[in-house]
Amino acid sequence: MKKQLITSTLLILLSAGLMAQNYVTRNGYIRFYSEAPLENIEAINRQVSSALNIETGEFVFRVLMRSFNFEKALMQEHFNENYVESHEYPNATFQGSIANLSDVDLTKNGTYNITVDGELTIKNATNKISQPGTLTIAGDQITGKSVFTIKLADYNISIPSAVSRNISEEIEITVDVSLKKM
């Protein structure tokens, strides 16, 4: 029952009709990077689910927070237990659309500059995001890429003063997803 409710979030986005051209992946890549005076911290997640309806430009990302891998085990523990509290907020989502879909020629292979507008939810805090990115059409595969920054404070993540020189207040997010036609 619960599974049907969750899946329906994806299905609603992709419900432009039976002929809709939907592209999906379950192995999308998201990296976050914190650059601070005392150390730089990187974490990579390669289990990102994403779906794109190329007819409407609507997309959704679903990210399991526990799937972020850090170089150091201690950082991974602190990330899950103290900062994103993944036991209580196991997922992050990004849901939105390609604002300039008319600039993308789906019939022609190539890389197109796009702007994505959407809502990013982490730890139950939702903020509007509007960022540039690229969409590469290559036959039945579409690759979406974007790099942008978010402020941790916008997502109810506070950095204790004791580690304020170890963790940046702004985090760089890199998204790279290769979506295949359903």
Added chain:
Amino acid sequence: MNKWIKIFLILAAMGFIGAAAVYFFVYNKPHTNYEKAKPDFEMTAQALYNAFANSQSEAEQIYNGKIIQIEGSLDSVEEADSLVIAIIAFDQGMFGPEGIRCSMLENHSNTVKQINSGTIVQLKGFCSGFSGTDVILESCSVID
């Protein structure tokens, strides 16, 4: 120098070195060796999938972050860049076969690729949660 000052300085130096050593070892402690770790739960793949499909929030509280050993029929093996994913499927959805996706440890990737579809396998890994369509196990190993 006063004898007590010397003793104090030696003790302070020892305390500082001890604290630095503890910090170094805690800061650099290794990741869990999921291949050797004892599973928190041993169950059928179907039981694990049903737990998330029937009550996701309840299952998340029980299984997320735990090491789980499952037994089930291997549906297929996917490769995404260098990641090898063993799939035990219970449904066919918009993403293809849905069920439990086990991303394999590098040293178990070749082993799982050689297992025929339909074979009953035992896999052990770290549960990172439910993606909306699949239960995700990571750092998985094949149990002989």
